[in-house]
Amino acid sequence: MPITLKGPRPGGTSIILVGVHGDERFGVAVVKALIPALRIRSGTVVILPGNPRAIRKNVRYTETNLNRLFKANVPTHQKRSYEWRRAQILKKYLDSADVLLDIHGSFTPRSLPFLICEQSGFNLAGQLPFPMVVSGFDDNQPGGTDCYMNRIGKIGICAECGYLGDPEAKNIAKKTILAFLSARGHIRARKTSRRKQQRKQIEYMYLTKTSRFKLAKAFKDFEPIKKAQLIGKDGDEEIRSKKAGFVLFARDGLPANDEAYLFGV
Ligand SMILES: [Zn+2]
Structure with a gap:
């Protein structure tokens, strides 16, 4: 290649x-x-x-x-x-x-x-x-x-x-x-079963403010989040969702200013 x-x-x-x-x-x-x-x-x-x-x-x-x-x-x-x-x-x-x-x-x-x-x-x-x-x-x-x-x-x-x-x-x-x-027309057309696709939208990425960001739990990808639910603590600050949605790629144990999770609806 x-x-x-x-x-x-x-x-x-x-x-x-x-x-x-x-x-x-x-x-x-x-x-x-x-x-x-x-x-x-x-x-x-x-x-x-x-x-x-x-x-x-x-x-x-x-x-x-x-x-x-x-x-x-x-x-x-x-x-x-x-x-x-x-x-x-x-x-x-x-x-x-x-x-x-x-x-x-x-x-x-x-x-x-x-x-x-x-x-x-x-x-x-x-x-x-x-x-x-x-x-x-x-x-x-x-x-x-x-x-x-x-x-x-x-x-x-x-x-x-x-x-x-x-x-x-x-x-x-x-x-x-x-x-x-x-x-894309590159190979002989195959039968495709068009199915209904769910569409979701990422609204923001949470970047850690400190090196002490800790998730409230191990979140699964697309795990539903309620309004005001505790997502984690960043140093001493509680991080809660402002609305209902889901989290994606949530992780902790990071340096400051790193990608902790994506929030979407
Ligand atoms: Zn990859």
């Missing part, structure tokens, strides 16, 4: 990224197994490993989170990292494409699969096998590959394929890639 597959007929260019987080290697295995059997009929499909050095080491990243570097205003110290250099290479590929599918998975047991995209991606997302689509990441947790595509007027879709300890995650990734290639 990278692998560029061209069909005999003209068509758009799509990019599939795997291993943007190097420890989410299941995506690499899935595309390696799929590629030999792919018959591209039209357009161009580029398949790329996101963070090769982190994939080799089986770590999320080596110096800084690659999936926060695709934004304006990246701090100078992060620009000295391997991941920053890698992001500049990936941007060249993204610039040349119309649509991105970025494959991710979770280390939290029983994580629900979901898609991340903005309104421009809803039509395509509707053809992918996911029960839920979440928007609002670009504004509240910017810097992802999908955010970059949206920012340059293209379509970025990130597929969170569920818990990586469950073999089903690989299966979801495989089905998603095939449904994506079909919806």
Whole structure:
């Protein structure tokens, strides 16, 4: 990899990224197994490993989170990292494409699969096998590959394929890639079962104010939160939700000014 597959007929260019987080290697295995059997009929499909050095080491990243570097205003110290250099290479590929599918998975047991995209991606997302689509990441947790595509007027879709300890995650990734290639017209059209997708919206990201942020409990992804419910304590301050909604990616034991959780409705 990278692998560029061209069909005999003209068509758009799509990019599939795997291993943007190097420890989410299941995506690499899935595309390696799929590629030999792919018959591209039209357009161009580029398949790329996101963070090769982190994939080799089986770590999320080596110096800084690659999936926060695709934004304006990246701090100078992060620009000295391997991941920053890698992001500049990936941007060249993204610039040349119309649509991105970025494959991710979770280390939290029983994580629900979901898609991340903005309104421009809803039509395509509707053809992918996911029960839920979440928007609002670009504004509240910017810097992802999908955010970059949206920012340059293209379509970025990130597929969170569920818990990586469950073999089903690989299966979801495989089905998603095939449904994506079909919806984009790159491979022979497959029957897609359009199902009703739930749509959710991220409203804000809570950044820790101190290095003593502690969650009130271990929250599951999308766990419902009541109005005024205690989410955690940041130093001595109680952090309560101002309205009903859900939390996503909640974690503690962080330094100050780090991503503690996303809140959405
Ligand atoms: Zn990831």
